């Protein structure tokens with residue numbers, strides 16, 4: 497047994513597809529009894545190393561980071577697997593779970609968001625779900641601050657002007673934006689990320705933090721001295737409104753005409769959660785008519801947003817390609833956590849970060 501484990505670790509380090517036919521029968525037999533796992537993306541190296549060296553699973557991988565696994569291929573590969581490690585581009589729905597069959601007991605997503613998962617279906621089937629909160633909080637908060645400043649101080653417009661000859665003499669009101677000092681910052685959905693954003697914004701001399709959520713979150717709010725307000729008050733009072741809530745049926749398109757029409761016309765709207773919380777037609781209307789001053793979006797519907805989308809025509813809309821957690825250290829941490837969640841789940845142990853279904 498001990499010997500088999502060592503051999504298996506070594507084999508997993510190698511590309512097994514090149515070894516077919518050279519494995520001894522007993523090793524092949526030992527391997528075929530290991531839980532089968534499908535990994536839907538070439539995840540960062542740390543997570544793959546953990547899976548390989550565990551000696552606990554046999555896994556197949558969609559070996560690309562540039563192209564998501566085609567749905568048809570995914571459905572083929574999940575048949576009979578015991579575990580699945582996915583990213584946010586894969587829809588884990590009834591069809592997929594049905595195709596996977598009853599062996600599937602553990603799903604691990606390399607994301608903090610879980611709107612790509614049919615939680616009800618997973619619960620009904622007794623499938624445990626791991627995800628990757630916390631390890632990305634710093635990275636997402638940092639990017640949110642960067643996006644907020646880029647949008648409010650019009651940095652994209654400014655570099656464009658400098659590069660393309662629009663930079664004439666120094667002008668008194670040219671490219672003026674809105675500053676954080678003495679402002680009110682509103683947070684829609686106060687969780688770990690909202691707190692981390694506020695902590696980073698506070699040194700910019702923000703006057704007041706306000707937030708709204710389904711219920712008050714006094715413990716988190718006390719960390720940043722934030723006041724609980726209604727949704728309407730959040731809209732009316734915020735100079736900067738940062739969306740940090742999860743996408744659920746309740747929050748779908750919650751940022752719509754109703755919200756934008758109540759906002760100040762000097763306000764900046766920032767979304768680093770999910771594109772689905774925003775009605776993009778209403779946002780376009782609000783931005784193009786000057787109802788609000790600007791928007792910074794790291795997330796859209798769909799992703800990628802077609803380059804012909806009207807939002808791309810607006811100077812006061814900064815759009816990033818969903819990169820909030822994209823730092824090397826964070827993506828490796830997410831990959832490790834996803835791999836460890838999966839392995840623990842398959843061992844029947846509590847995961848490091850498990851969703852309560």
Ligand SMILES: O=CC(=O)O
Pocket residue numbers: 584606607608609610632821
């Ligand atoms: O959007 C990123 C994530 O959910 O991890």
